[in-house]
Amino acid sequence: MPEPSIHDNHGACPVCDGQPRVLVAIRHPGMRHLTGDLLAREYHCWVASDLAGDERLADALANVRPDLIVVDAADFPGCCLATLHGFPPARAVVIGPEPDPGYRAQALANGAGAWIPRERVGEDLGPAMRSILGCVHDPCPPPLGEALAGTAGSGSATRRR
Numbered sequence: 001m002p003e004p005s006i007h008d009n010h011g012a013c014p015v016c017d018g019q020p021r022v023l024v025a026i027r028h029p030g031m032r033h034l035t036g037d038l039l040a041r042e043y044h045c046w047v048a049s050d051l052a053g054d055e056r057l058a059d060a061l062a063n064v065r066p067d068l069i070v071v072d073a074a075d076f077p078g079c080c081l082a083t084l085h086g087f088p089p090a091r092a093v094v095i096g097p098e099p100d101p102g103y104r105a106q107a108l109a110n111g112a113g114a115w116i117p118r119e120r121v122g123e124d125l126g127p128a129m130r131s132i133l134g135c136v137h138d139p140c141p142p143p144l145g146e147a148l149a150g151t152a153g154s155g156s157a158t159r160r161r
Contacts, residue, residue: 114144
């Protein structure tokens with residue numbers, strides 16, 4: 001479940017200053033690994049974890065307590081309604097199999113915070129996550145001068161397996 005302190009910090013960036021936790025719950029191991037690697041190197045504003053081997057999503061949620069989840073379209077909204085027990089679907093980024101507007105419409109109609117086709121994950125995942133989590137910077141982290149002025153955190157991305 002999201003921690004209130006990350007999102008109630010008025011005047012600060014909840015991503016750059018709060019280091020939110022992201023759970024990558026994509027079933028395909030290769031795509032899950034690539035997405036985790038992307039998050040670990042693209043920005044250092046969040047802590048990214050992924051499902052370990054045969055770990056159940058409910059167990060990972062209890063252990064990680066993510067602020068945002070990245071999940072397959074085939075598992076959404078079922079994962080959020082049946083497994084997440086109160087995890088807000090609006091904090092889910094849904095990864096679709098192809099750039100079909102029907103998949104996007106279905107995910108958004110079911111409350112997803114964002115939908116991205118697999119082929120656009122590299123370009124669109126970071127911006128979608130920042131938007132859902134309320135980052136006020138584009139890009140994240142902010143430029144060096146802004147960071148030196150004390151408006152950015154010094155978090156680092158890590159992964160667990």
